[in-house]
Protein backbone atom coordinates (compact mmCIF):
# COMPACT_ATOMS: atom_id res chain seq x y z
CA UNK A 1 0.00 0.00 0.00
CA UNK A 2 1.19 3.54 -0.66
CA UNK A 3 2.38 5.57 2.32
CA UNK A 4 -0.31 8.11 1.44
CA UNK A 5 -3.03 5.45 1.80
CA UNK A 6 -1.64 4.31 5.15
CA UNK A 7 -1.43 7.91 6.35
CA UNK A 8 -5.04 8.74 5.48
CA UNK A 9 -6.44 5.62 7.21
CA UNK A 10 -4.46 6.55 10.34
CA UNK A 11 -5.65 10.13 10.20
CA UNK A 12 -9.33 9.20 9.74
CA UNK A 13 -9.45 6.50 12.42
CA UNK A 14 -7.57 8.61 14.93
CA UNK A 15 -4.08 8.40 16.36
CA UNK A 16 -3.42 5.00 17.99
CA UNK A 17 -2.52 6.51 21.34
CA UNK A 18 -3.65 4.99 24.62
CA UNK A 19 -3.80 1.48 23.10
CA UNK A 20 -6.76 -0.89 23.45
CA UNK A 21 -8.07 0.55 26.72
CA UNK A 22 -8.60 4.01 25.20
CA UNK A 23 -10.39 2.64 22.11
CA UNK A 24 -12.62 0.40 24.23
CA UNK A 25 -13.64 3.31 26.42
CA UNK A 26 -14.77 5.21 23.32
CA UNK A 27 -16.43 2.05 21.94
CA UNK A 28 -18.52 1.65 25.06
CA UNK A 29 -19.79 5.22 24.78
CA UNK A 30 -20.58 5.17 21.05
CA UNK A 31 -21.32 1.64 19.77
CA UNK A 32 -24.62 -0.14 20.54
CA UNK A 33 -24.15 -2.89 23.07
CA UNK A 34 -25.40 -5.82 20.98
CA UNK A 35 -22.20 -7.89 21.10
CA UNK A 36 -21.06 -7.40 24.70
CA UNK A 37 -17.64 -5.93 25.37
CA UNK A 38 -15.10 -6.61 22.58
CA UNK A 39 -12.27 -8.87 23.71
CA UNK A 40 -9.53 -7.06 21.79
CA UNK A 41 -8.94 -4.04 19.55
CA UNK A 42 -7.20 -5.07 16.34
CA UNK A 43 -5.28 -2.63 14.19
CA UNK A 44 -3.53 -4.71 11.50
CA UNK A 45 -3.61 -8.11 9.83
CA UNK A 46 -1.30 -10.04 7.53
CA UNK A 47 -1.77 -13.65 6.40
CA UNK A 48 -2.99 -15.70 9.39
CA UNK A 49 -1.93 -13.07 11.95
CA UNK A 50 -3.57 -9.99 13.47
CA UNK A 51 -2.02 -7.42 15.80
CA UNK A 52 -3.89 -5.64 18.58
CA UNK A 53 -3.65 -1.99 19.57
CA UNK A 54 -1.10 -2.91 22.23
CA UNK A 55 1.20 -4.49 19.65
CA UNK A 56 0.42 -8.13 20.53
CA UNK A 57 0.39 -10.65 17.68
CA UNK A 58 -2.38 -13.29 17.47
CA UNK A 59 -2.76 -16.37 15.25
CA UNK A 60 -6.25 -16.05 13.75
CA UNK A 61 -7.82 -19.52 13.88
CA UNK A 62 -11.36 -18.17 13.43
CA UNK A 63 -10.94 -15.98 10.30
CA UNK A 64 -13.48 -13.41 11.50
CA UNK A 65 -16.14 -16.16 11.69
CA UNK A 66 -15.16 -18.23 8.65
CA UNK A 67 -14.70 -15.14 6.48
CA UNK A 68 -11.03 -14.37 5.74
CA UNK A 69 -10.24 -17.73 4.14
CA UNK A 70 -7.22 -16.31 2.31
CA UNK A 71 -5.89 -14.61 5.43
CA UNK A 72 -5.57 -10.89 6.04
CA UNK A 73 -4.43 -8.41 3.38
CA UNK A 74 -4.12 -11.10 0.69
CA UNK A 75 -2.14 -9.41 -2.12
CA UNK A 76 -4.39 -10.62 -4.97
CA UNK A 77 -7.62 -9.63 -3.21
CA UNK A 78 -6.07 -6.31 -2.22
CA UNK A 79 -4.97 -5.52 -5.79
CA UNK A 80 -8.34 -6.53 -7.23
CA UNK A 81 -10.29 -4.37 -4.77
CA UNK A 82 -8.06 -1.33 -5.09
CA UNK A 83 -7.97 -1.68 -8.88
CA UNK A 84 -11.76 -1.90 -9.12
CA UNK A 85 -12.51 0.93 -6.70
CA UNK A 86 -10.01 3.16 -8.51
CA UNK A 87 -11.80 2.36 -11.80
CA UNK A 88 -15.47 2.20 -10.82
CA UNK A 89 -16.75 1.82 -7.28
CA UNK A 90 -20.53 1.87 -7.46
CA UNK A 91 -23.36 2.42 -9.95
CA UNK A 92 -26.56 0.88 -8.41
CA UNK A 93 -28.66 -1.89 -9.90
CA UNK A 94 -30.10 0.35 -12.59
CA UNK A 95 -26.88 -0.64 -14.34
CA UNK A 96 -24.66 -3.67 -14.85
CA UNK A 97 -20.89 -4.00 -14.44
CA UNK A 98 -18.53 -6.63 -15.92
CA UNK A 99 -17.35 -7.73 -12.45
CA UNK A 100 -20.90 -8.43 -11.28
CA UNK A 101 -21.72 -10.48 -14.36
CA UNK A 102 -18.43 -12.40 -14.22
CA UNK A 103 -19.05 -13.35 -10.58
CA UNK A 104 -22.66 -14.30 -11.39
CA UNK A 105 -21.35 -16.71 -14.04
CA UNK A 106 -18.72 -18.22 -11.72
CA UNK A 107 -21.23 -18.80 -8.91
CA UNK A 108 -24.08 -20.13 -11.03
CA UNK A 109 -21.63 -22.57 -12.68
CA UNK A 110 -21.00 -24.05 -9.22
CA UNK A 111 -24.62 -25.21 -8.93
CA UNK A 112 -25.95 -25.84 -12.43
CA UNK A 113 -25.30 -26.13 -16.15
CA UNK A 114 -24.90 -22.84 -18.03
CA UNK A 115 -28.12 -20.86 -18.24
CA UNK A 116 -29.96 -22.94 -15.60
CA UNK A 117 -29.28 -20.85 -12.48
CA UNK A 118 -29.53 -17.18 -11.52
CA UNK A 119 -28.09 -15.10 -8.71
CA UNK A 120 -29.33 -12.23 -6.54
CA UNK A 121 -26.43 -10.39 -4.89
CA UNK A 122 -26.60 -9.07 -1.32
CA UNK A 123 -24.20 -7.65 1.28
CA UNK A 124 -24.51 -10.34 3.97
CA UNK A 125 -25.71 -13.81 4.82
CA UNK A 126 -28.93 -12.72 6.44
CA UNK A 127 -29.86 -10.70 3.33
CA UNK A 128 -29.10 -13.69 1.09
CA UNK A 129 -31.56 -15.66 3.22
CA UNK A 130 -34.15 -12.87 3.00
CA UNK A 131 -33.97 -13.12 -0.80
CA UNK A 132 -34.35 -16.90 -0.53
CA UNK A 133 -37.32 -16.46 1.82
CA UNK A 134 -39.03 -14.25 -0.79
CA UNK A 135 -38.40 -16.90 -3.46
CA UNK A 136 -40.21 -19.45 -1.26
CA UNK A 137 -43.22 -17.10 -0.97
CA UNK A 138 -43.35 -16.77 -4.75
CA UNK A 139 -44.21 -20.50 -4.93
CA UNK A 140 -47.67 -19.63 -3.61
CA UNK A 141 -47.04 -21.76 -0.52
CA UNK A 142 -46.09 -20.30 2.88
CA UNK A 143 -44.96 -23.20 5.12
CA UNK A 144 -41.23 -23.62 5.78
CA UNK A 145 -39.47 -26.47 7.53
CA UNK A 146 -36.28 -25.57 9.37
CA UNK A 147 -34.25 -27.51 11.95
CA UNK A 148 -33.53 -27.42 15.66
CA UNK A 149 -30.22 -25.64 16.26
CA UNK A 150 -30.41 -23.84 12.90
CA UNK A 151 -28.84 -20.40 12.47
CA UNK A 152 -29.73 -18.34 9.41
CA UNK A 153 -29.18 -14.72 10.46
CA UNK A 154 -30.69 -11.90 12.52
CA UNK A 155 -33.01 -9.94 10.22
CA UNK A 156 -36.67 -10.82 10.83
CA UNK A 157 -37.16 -13.29 7.97
CA UNK A 158 -33.88 -15.09 8.66
CA UNK A 159 -34.68 -15.02 12.38
CA UNK A 160 -38.01 -16.75 11.67
CA UNK A 161 -36.10 -19.83 10.42
CA UNK A 162 -33.41 -19.56 13.16
CA UNK A 163 -34.13 -21.85 16.10
CA UNK A 164 -32.56 -20.29 19.21
CA UNK A 165 -35.43 -18.90 21.36
CA UNK A 166 -33.05 -16.37 22.96
CA UNK A 167 -32.62 -14.72 19.54
CA UNK A 168 -36.27 -15.11 18.45
CA UNK A 169 -38.55 -14.54 21.39
CA UNK A 170 -37.85 -10.84 22.03
CA UNK A 171 -38.83 -10.06 18.42
CA UNK A 172 -42.03 -12.07 18.04
CA UNK A 173 -44.19 -12.16 16.02
CA UNK A 174 -41.85 -13.31 13.24
CA UNK A 175 -43.00 -13.88 9.65
CA UNK A 176 -44.01 -17.21 8.28
CA UNK A 177 -45.36 -20.57 9.29
CA UNK A 178 -42.10 -22.19 10.30
CA UNK A 179 -41.81 -25.64 11.84
CA UNK A 180 -38.57 -26.95 13.37
CA UNK A 181 -37.62 -30.62 13.16
CA UNK A 182 -34.60 -32.34 14.77
CA UNK A 183 -31.47 -31.77 12.63
CA UNK A 184 -30.09 -34.84 10.89
CA UNK A 185 -33.32 -36.83 11.35
CA UNK A 186 -34.60 -37.58 7.83
CA UNK A 187 -37.69 -39.42 9.12
CA UNK A 188 -38.74 -36.36 11.12
CA UNK A 189 -38.27 -34.28 7.97
CA UNK A 190 -40.36 -36.73 5.92
CA UNK A 191 -43.14 -36.52 8.52
CA UNK A 192 -43.16 -32.70 8.50
CA UNK A 193 -43.08 -31.94 4.76
CA UNK A 194 -46.41 -31.98 2.89
CA UNK A 195 -48.21 -30.43 -0.07
CA UNK A 196 -48.35 -27.05 1.74
CA UNK A 197 -44.58 -26.88 2.26
CA UNK A 198 -42.87 -24.15 0.26
CA UNK A 199 -39.32 -25.06 1.26
CA UNK A 200 -37.01 -27.01 3.51
CA UNK A 201 -34.05 -24.91 4.67
CA UNK A 202 -30.89 -26.68 5.86
CA UNK A 203 -27.30 -25.90 6.70
CA UNK A 204 -25.24 -28.82 5.32
CA UNK A 205 -23.24 -28.58 8.58
CA UNK A 206 -24.66 -26.50 11.43
CA UNK A 207 -21.92 -23.96 12.12
CA UNK A 208 -23.28 -21.70 14.88
CA UNK A 209 -24.78 -24.72 16.65
CA UNK A 210 -21.26 -26.05 17.22
CA UNK A 211 -20.19 -27.58 13.88
CA UNK A 212 -22.80 -30.34 13.83
CA UNK A 213 -22.46 -32.79 10.92
CA UNK A 214 -25.64 -34.69 9.90
CA UNK A 215 -25.59 -38.44 9.21
CA UNK A 216 -24.39 -39.51 5.74
CA UNK A 217 -27.18 -39.37 3.16
CA UNK A 218 -29.26 -36.78 5.06
CA UNK A 219 -29.07 -34.12 2.35
CA UNK A 220 -29.93 -36.66 -0.36
CA UNK A 221 -32.97 -37.82 1.65
CA UNK A 222 -34.01 -34.17 2.08
CA UNK A 223 -33.85 -33.80 -1.72
CA UNK A 224 -36.10 -36.85 -2.22
CA UNK A 225 -38.59 -35.63 0.38
CA UNK A 226 -38.79 -32.18 -1.25
CA UNK A 227 -39.29 -33.77 -4.68
CA UNK A 228 -42.13 -35.95 -3.38
CA UNK A 229 -44.08 -32.89 -2.24
CA UNK A 230 -42.98 -30.24 -4.73
CA UNK A 231 -41.12 -28.25 -2.05
CA UNK A 232 -37.94 -26.29 -2.65
CA UNK A 233 -34.68 -27.46 -1.07
CA UNK A 234 -32.86 -24.39 0.22
CA UNK A 235 -29.26 -24.96 1.31
CA UNK A 236 -27.74 -22.28 3.54
CA UNK A 237 -24.01 -22.55 2.72
CA UNK A 238 -23.22 -19.11 4.17
CA UNK A 239 -20.66 -20.64 6.57
CA UNK A 240 -19.81 -23.95 4.86
CA UNK A 241 -19.44 -22.70 1.27
CA UNK A 242 -16.65 -21.18 -0.80
CA UNK A 243 -13.90 -23.64 0.10
CA UNK A 244 -14.10 -23.65 3.88
CA UNK A 245 -15.03 -27.34 3.99
CA UNK A 246 -12.75 -28.48 1.15
CA UNK A 247 -15.21 -27.99 -1.73
CA UNK A 248 -17.04 -24.98 -3.16
CA UNK A 249 -20.35 -26.24 -1.76
CA UNK A 250 -20.96 -29.19 0.55
CA UNK A 251 -24.25 -30.26 -1.04
CA UNK A 252 -22.80 -30.23 -4.57
CA UNK A 253 -19.85 -32.28 -3.31
CA UNK A 254 -22.38 -34.81 -2.02
CA UNK A 255 -24.12 -34.95 -5.39
CA UNK A 256 -27.28 -33.21 -4.15
CA UNK A 257 -29.07 -30.59 -6.26
CA UNK A 258 -30.57 -27.66 -4.35
CA UNK A 259 -33.20 -25.24 -5.65
CA UNK A 260 -31.91 -22.29 -3.64
CA UNK A 261 -28.40 -21.76 -2.21
CA UNK A 262 -27.26 -18.91 0.01
CA UNK A 263 -23.66 -17.75 0.37
CA UNK A 264 -21.79 -14.97 2.14
CA UNK A 265 -19.03 -15.35 4.75
CA UNK A 266 -16.03 -16.64 2.76
CA UNK A 267 -17.14 -15.13 -0.54
CA UNK A 268 -15.38 -11.75 -0.30
CA UNK A 269 -12.55 -12.56 2.16
CA UNK A 270 -13.90 -9.80 4.40
CA UNK A 271 -15.30 -7.46 1.81
CA UNK A 272 -19.06 -7.63 2.52
CA UNK A 273 -20.93 -9.67 -0.07
CA UNK A 274 -23.64 -12.32 -0.09
CA UNK A 275 -25.45 -14.21 -2.81
CA UNK A 276 -28.70 -16.09 -3.25
CA UNK A 277 -28.49 -18.62 -6.08
CA UNK A 278 -31.56 -20.28 -7.52
CA UNK A 279 -31.77 -23.16 -9.96
CA UNK A 280 -34.37 -24.18 -12.55
CA UNK A 281 -37.93 -23.03 -11.85
CA UNK A 282 -36.82 -21.35 -8.58
CA UNK A 283 -34.53 -19.09 -10.66
CA UNK A 284 -37.58 -17.63 -12.42
CA UNK A 285 -39.79 -16.96 -9.37
CA UNK A 286 -38.69 -13.38 -8.65
CA UNK A 287 -39.41 -10.95 -11.47
CA UNK A 288 -38.89 -7.21 -12.02
CA UNK A 289 -39.83 -5.16 -8.95
CA UNK A 290 -40.11 -8.17 -6.62
CA UNK A 291 -36.83 -7.59 -4.79
CA UNK A 292 -33.98 -5.08 -4.70
CA UNK A 293 -30.80 -3.79 -3.09
CA UNK A 294 -28.83 -0.57 -3.48
CA UNK A 295 -25.42 -2.11 -2.85
CA UNK A 296 -25.93 -5.78 -3.76
CA UNK A 297 -23.64 -6.78 -6.62
CA UNK A 298 -21.48 -3.70 -6.22
CA UNK A 299 -18.46 -4.12 -8.53
CA UNK A 300 -15.92 -3.84 -5.68
CA UNK A 301 -17.64 -6.63 -3.74
CA UNK A 302 -17.95 -8.65 -6.95
CA UNK A 303 -14.25 -8.31 -7.79
CA UNK A 304 -13.42 -9.45 -4.24
CA UNK A 305 -15.48 -12.60 -4.87
CA UNK A 306 -13.77 -13.19 -8.21
CA UNK A 307 -10.34 -12.75 -6.62
CA UNK A 308 -11.20 -15.23 -3.86
CA UNK A 309 -12.31 -17.85 -6.39
CA UNK A 310 -9.22 -17.26 -8.56
CA UNK A 311 -6.78 -17.63 -5.64
CA UNK A 312 -8.50 -20.74 -4.26
CA UNK A 313 -8.23 -22.32 -7.73
CA UNK A 314 -4.68 -21.14 -8.46
CA UNK A 315 -3.30 -22.28 -5.11
CA UNK A 316 -5.25 -25.55 -4.86
CA UNK A 317 -6.83 -24.45 -1.58
CA UNK A 318 -9.85 -26.79 -1.74
CA UNK A 319 -7.59 -29.84 -1.45
CA UNK A 320 -5.44 -27.97 1.04
CA UNK A 321 -8.48 -27.36 3.29
CA UNK A 322 -9.28 -31.07 3.21
CA UNK A 323 -5.67 -32.11 3.96
CA UNK A 324 -5.17 -29.57 6.73
CA UNK A 325 -8.54 -30.48 8.25
CA UNK A 326 -7.53 -34.13 8.42
CA UNK A 327 -4.14 -33.19 9.80
CA UNK A 328 -5.82 -31.14 12.53
CA UNK A 329 -8.13 -34.00 13.52
CA UNK A 330 -5.12 -36.35 13.68
CA UNK A 331 -3.05 -33.94 15.75
CA UNK A 332 -5.82 -33.14 18.26
CA UNK A 333 -6.80 -36.81 18.56
CA UNK A 334 -3.15 -37.81 19.12
CA UNK A 335 -3.07 -35.58 22.22
CA UNK A 336 -5.22 -38.24 23.91
CA UNK A 337 -6.38 -35.57 26.31
CA UNK A 338 -9.10 -36.79 28.73
CA UNK A 339 -11.06 -33.52 28.42
CA UNK A 340 -11.16 -33.62 24.59
CA UNK A 341 -13.87 -36.00 23.42
CA UNK A 342 -13.65 -35.51 19.65
CA UNK A 343 -13.14 -33.32 16.59
CA UNK A 344 -16.03 -32.96 14.16
CA UNK A 345 -16.68 -31.03 10.97
CA UNK A 346 -15.17 -31.01 7.54
CA UNK A 347 -12.16 -29.35 5.90
CA UNK A 348 -11.19 -26.33 7.97
CA UNK A 349 -14.54 -25.90 9.74
CA UNK A 350 -14.01 -27.86 12.93
CA UNK A 351 -15.56 -28.30 16.34
CA UNK A 352 -13.45 -29.68 19.18
CA UNK A 353 -15.83 -31.23 21.72
CA UNK A 354 -15.00 -31.10 25.42
CA UNK A 355 -16.09 -33.31 28.33
CA UNK A 356 -17.20 -30.28 30.38
CA UNK A 357 -18.79 -26.89 29.61
CA UNK A 358 -15.50 -24.95 29.74
CA UNK A 359 -15.22 -23.91 26.07
CA UNK A 360 -15.69 -20.18 26.75
CA UNK A 361 -12.92 -20.28 29.38
CA UNK A 362 -10.62 -22.19 27.00
CA UNK A 363 -11.29 -19.63 24.25
CA UNK A 364 -10.43 -16.79 26.64
CA UNK A 365 -7.24 -18.54 27.75
CA UNK A 366 -6.35 -19.15 24.09
CA UNK A 367 -6.78 -15.44 23.35
CA UNK A 368 -4.45 -14.57 26.22
CA UNK A 369 -1.95 -17.03 24.74
CA UNK A 370 -2.27 -15.33 21.31
CA UNK A 371 -4.75 -17.65 19.53
CA UNK A 372 -8.19 -16.60 18.24
CA UNK A 373 -10.84 -19.35 18.47
CA UNK A 374 -14.41 -19.29 19.77
CA UNK A 375 -16.96 -21.29 21.73
CA UNK A 376 -20.24 -21.65 19.78
CA UNK A 377 -21.53 -23.96 22.55
CA UNK A 378 -20.49 -24.34 26.19
CA UNK A 379 -18.69 -27.61 25.36
CA UNK A 380 -17.47 -26.94 21.82
CA UNK A 381 -14.49 -24.96 20.52
CA UNK A 382 -14.76 -23.79 16.91
CA UNK A 383 -11.72 -23.59 14.64
CA UNK A 384 -12.07 -21.99 11.20
CA UNK A 385 -8.49 -21.05 10.31
CA UNK A 386 -7.60 -19.45 6.97
CA UNK A 387 -7.03 -21.99 4.19
CA UNK A 388 -3.52 -20.53 3.72
CA UNK A 389 -2.39 -21.48 7.24
CA UNK A 390 0.64 -23.78 7.46
CA UNK A 391 0.77 -27.17 9.19
CA UNK A 392 3.41 -25.74 11.55
CA UNK A 393 1.13 -22.86 12.56
CA UNK A 394 -1.74 -25.29 13.26
CA UNK A 395 0.58 -27.61 15.19
CA UNK A 396 1.79 -24.67 17.26
CA UNK A 397 -1.77 -24.20 18.50
CA UNK A 398 -2.44 -27.91 19.04
CA UNK A 399 0.71 -28.17 21.16
CA UNK A 400 -0.66 -25.51 23.53
CA UNK A 401 -4.21 -26.90 23.65
CA UNK A 402 -3.74 -29.34 26.58
CA UNK A 403 -2.37 -26.57 28.79
CA UNK A 404 -5.25 -24.23 27.80
CA UNK A 405 -7.89 -26.90 28.48
CA UNK A 406 -6.27 -27.90 31.80
CA UNK A 407 -6.04 -24.29 32.94
CA UNK A 408 -9.71 -23.61 32.15
CA UNK A 409 -10.83 -26.85 33.80
CA UNK A 410 -8.91 -26.08 37.02
CA UNK A 411 -10.13 -22.46 37.06
CA UNK A 412 -13.81 -23.50 36.78
CA UNK A 413 -13.38 -26.19 39.48
CA UNK A 414 -11.49 -23.99 41.92
Ligand SMILES: *Cc1c(COP(=O)(O)O)cnc(C)c1O
Pocket residue numbers: 124125126127129151152153154203207208236237238239264265
Ligand atom coordinates in the same frame (compact mmCIF):
# COMPACT_ATOMS: atom_id res chain seq x y z
C1 LIG B 1 -23.36 -16.32 9.69
C2 LIG B 1 -24.49 -17.06 9.08
C3 LIG B 1 -25.60 -16.38 8.55
C4 LIG B 1 -25.77 -14.88 8.67
O1 LIG B 1 -24.82 -14.18 7.96
P1 LIG B 1 -24.59 -12.60 8.29
O2 LIG B 1 -23.62 -12.18 7.24
O3 LIG B 1 -24.05 -12.54 9.68
O4 LIG B 1 -25.89 -11.94 8.17
C5 LIG B 1 -26.58 -17.13 7.93
N1 LIG B 1 -26.49 -18.46 7.83
C6 LIG B 1 -25.43 -19.15 8.33
C7 LIG B 1 -25.37 -20.63 8.16
C8 LIG B 1 -24.41 -18.48 8.99
O5 LIG B 1 -23.39 -19.16 9.51
